[in-house]
Amino acid sequence: MKNKLIELRNLTKNFDDQQVLKGISLDIYENEFLTLLGPSGCGKTTTLRIIAGFEEPSDGQVLFNGIEISKVPPYKREVNTVFQKYALFPHLNVADNIAFGLNLKKVEKSVISQKVERMLKMVGLSGFENRDVTLLSGGQQQRVAIARALVNEPKVLLLDEPLGALDAKIRKQMQLELKKIQREVGITFVYVTHDQEEALSMSDAVVVMNNGEIQQIGTPTDIYNEPENRFVASFIGESNIIEGHMIRDYLVEFDDFQFECVDKGFEDNEEVEVVLRPEDLDIVEPEHAKITGVVRDITFKGVHYEIMIETEKRMYNVHTTDYAPVGKKIGLLFGPEDIHVMCKMGAY
Amino acid sequence: MKQYRHLIRPYLIWSLVLVVIPLFLIVFYAFTEEGNEVLTFSFTWKNFARFLEATYLNVILKSFWLGFITTAICLLLGYPLAYFISRFSEKAQDTLILLVTIPMWINMLLRTYAWMNLLSDNGIINQLLGRLNLGPVSMMYTDFSVLVGLVCNFMPFMIIPIHTSLCKMDKSLLEAAMDLGANRVQTFWKVTWKLSMPGVVNGVMMVFLLAVSSFVIPKLLGGGQYMLIGNLIESQFISVGDWNFGSAISMILAVIILISMRLMQKMDKLQQEE
Ligand SMILES: Nc1ncnc2c1ncn2[C@@H]1O[C@H](COP(=O)(O)OP(=O)(O)OP(=O)(O)O)[C@@H](O)[C@H]1O
Ligand SMILES: [Mg+2]
Numbered sequence: 073m074k075n076k077l078i079e080l081r082n083l084t085k086n087f088d089d090q091q092v093l094k095g096i097s098l099d100i101y102e103n104e105f106l107t108l109l110g111p112s113g114c115g116k117t118t119t120l121r122i123i124a125g126f127e128e129p130s131d132g133q134v135l136f137n138g139i140e141i142s143k144v145p146p147y148k149r150e151v152n153t154v155f156q157k158y159a160l161f162p163h164l165n166v167a168d169n170i171a172f173g174l175n176l177k178k179v180e181k182s183v184i185s186q187k188v189e190r191m192l193k194m195v196g197l198s199g200f201e202n203r204d205v206t207l208l209s210g211g212q213q214q215r216v217a218i219a220r221a222l223v224n225e226p227k228v229l230l231l232d233e234p235l236g237a238l239d240a241k242i243r244k245q246m247q248l249e250l251k252k253i254q255r256e257v258g259i260t261f262v263y264v265t266h267d268q269e270e271a272l273s274m275s276d277a278v279v280v281m282n283n284g285e286i287q288q289i290g291t292p293t294d295i296y297n298e299p300e301n302r303f304v305a306s307f308i309g310e311s312n313i314i315e316g317h318m319i320r321d322y323l324v325e326f327d328d329f330q331f332e333c334v335d336k337g338f339e340d341n342e343e344v345e346v347v348l349r350p351e352d353l354d355i356v357e358p359e360h361a362k363i364t365g366v367v368r369d370i371t372f373k374g375v376h377y378e379i380m381i382e383t384e385k386r387m388y389n390v391h392t393t394d395y396a397p398v399g400k401k402i403g404l405l406f407g408p409e410d411i412h413v414m415c416k417m418g419a420y
Numbered sequence: 421m422k423q424y425r426h427l428i429r430p431y432l433i434w435s436l437v438l439v440v441i442p443l444f445l446i447v448f449y450a451f452t453e454e455g456n457e458v459l460t461f462s463f464t465w466k467n468f469a470r471f472l473e474a475t476y477l478n479v480i481l482k483s484f485w486l487g488f489i490t491t492a493i494c495l496l497l498g499y500p501l502a503y504f505i506s507r508f509s510e511k512a513q514d515t516l517i518l519l520v521t522i523p524m525w526i527n528m529l530l531r532t533y534a535w536m537n538l539l540s541d542n543g544i545i546n547q548l549l550g551r552l553n554l555g556p557v558s559m560m561y562t563d564f565s566v567l568v569g570l571v572c573n574f575m576p577f578m579i580i581p582i583h584t585s586l587c588k589m590d591k592s593l594l595e596a597a598m599d600l601g602a603n604r605v606q607t608f609w610k611v612t613w614k615l616s617m618p619g620v621v622n623g624v625m626m627v628f629l630l631a632v633s634s635f636v637i638p639k640l641l642g643g644g645q646y647m648l649i650g651n652l653i654e655s656q657f658i659s660v661g662d663w664n665f666g667s668a669i670s671m672i673l674a675v676i677i678l679i680s681m682r683l684m685q686k687m688d689k690l691q692q693e694e
Binding site: 152160162172173221 | 593603
């Protein structure tokens with residue numbers, strides 16, 4: 073069993089009279105790559121700043137190795153941050169930026185230069201020691217920022233949308249590198265992003281947040297395949313969300329038909345919402361399916377077609393490699409394991 | 421933009437008439453002898469040689485010493501004030517900076533007269549001291565009164581550039597420093613102070629320049645006997661009428677100031693690189 077490193081217990085945070093965190097409880101384990109994911113303004117940065125010590129929670133606790141630290145100043149925490157806009161010191165060169173933390177700790181000069189060199193090598197910037205940081209490209213500045221934090225050997229590295237300012241190509245490359253670095257140094261990363269693809273591809277655990285509340289915590293596959301509510305389902309990937317009700321365990325009804333499913337644990341006849349991922353749906357001849365409709369629109373997306381199908385009750389979004397012309401009558405086919413039943417929640 | 425370029429011409433002509441020609445005249449006077457006609461001037465080093473007399477050297481030493489002290493006091497008081505102002509909200513900062521500059525709207529002479537009133541033997545301060553049985557303290561016509569006048573007049577020139585450079589600083593740098601283990605004091609010296617250096621250098625140069633060459637304030641608050649280099653130049657032009665010597669002193673002052681500024685910039689560079 074992995075060790076619990078950080079525990080957030082029922083954190084709330086008020087700015088003026090606005091409550092931006094409404095009771096965040098979260099366990100962060102050793103060596104874990106954990107991502108906070110959510111739309112803009114949902115409180116990701118605030119949560120991260122509370123862990124780093126730049127903000128004090130209005131209520132609740134932050135435990136580090138079981139010890140309450142919410143009143144400990146940032147410079148005494150075994151946590152380092154990679155800031156969104158890098159925040160490199162413009163008056164210092166690359167090596168001095170990276171050595172900043174070690175210099176404060178009065179580490180021996182020869183040790184410092186050794187460690188700086190090793191860090192530069194890890195982030196792929198060997199030979200950049202004496203460069204002016206203000207003249208580096210965005211990607212290079214980002215690497216310096218990561219090296220500057222990691223050289224202090226923190227227990228946890230906090231990253232606030234570190235790739236936000238980079239263009240798509242470098243972003244992809246940096247995602248892979250970050251993941252590699254995390255495995256290499258073997259410490260906990262707490263990563264903030266509002267990019268669901270980034271979250272799913274890099275993380276061991278994803279925390280989906282909205283409006284200052286945690287919506288779901290789970291592995292990327294859990295979050296994608298078993299969204300717990302409508303918000304998570306619609307925020308992560310595309311989905312068809314349909315209101316229905318559970319007849320009993322393993323049997324759900326929606327759009328006037330009953331379907332076998334793999335979900336249980338709901339009350340009989342409970343109102344639920346059903347998620348059907350577009351890529352889980354297939355188009356077949358109408359007589360082979362319960363739900364039928366007419367193709368209203370078809371768009372070529374490279375790997376697949378995106379087809380909008382209008383049924384008696386609603387519009388379905390289907391991703392498939394099969395082609396069907398607009399106006400054709402077709403049936404929608406899906407199996408029990410493609411149906412994800414969720415608790416119904418307030419309107420979104 | 422290009423077609424508007426000729427609009428700068430009147431300005432160029434004015435600066436020629438008002439700045440370049442007088443400067444040229446000063447150089448001309450400094451190297452010529454008194455009384456010669458413009459067309460039959462004779463070249464001489466005499467005016468510069470005369471400056472090496474002990475009385476005049478003392479004047480320049482005293483001026484620089486006073487300029488140095490004024491600058492030091494302005495920096496010591498102005499930096500904390502600028503720092504303090506920069507911590508307020510943007511709106512409050514505008515107001516506070518306005519307050520700092522308000523004295524500059526009032527004529528310098530009036531301000532200096534006000535100080536004379538405050539500092540004189542039966543002025544307000546001495547009356548207060550008298551109430552407390554601390555007796556009258558003679559403050560007018562001393563180094564102290566001149567310093568007070570200089571510091572108060574030139575303080576805004578220190579505060580404003582420092583405040584500007586503090587404002588321009590990215591606040592997340594302070595968080596970055598703290599994140600890397602610097603406490604508040606270390607963060608100040610390793611980040612804030614270093615990044616405000618351009619403002620400090622500007623402020624120091626400006627105040628020093630103004631203080632070294634001032635003559636009204638030392639005259640009013642220091643009394644008739646109080647000789648700084650500015651007073652010396654003024655008296656050469658106005659009362660003695662030796663324009664040639666006056667010009668020579670002006671040139672010497674300008675050269676010394678230029679050299680000290682270069683030194684300042686060099687030191688600033690060295691500190692940045694260290
Ligand atoms: N210092 C502050 N004072 C007042 N309100 C604040 C402050 N910091 C954040 N907020 C508010 O708190 C809410 C959450 O902000 P936060 O920065 O945590 O969001 P976020 O999830 O990081 O968003 P983004 O993806 O846009 O960075 C926002 O509504 C924001 O306006
Ligand atoms: Mg944010």
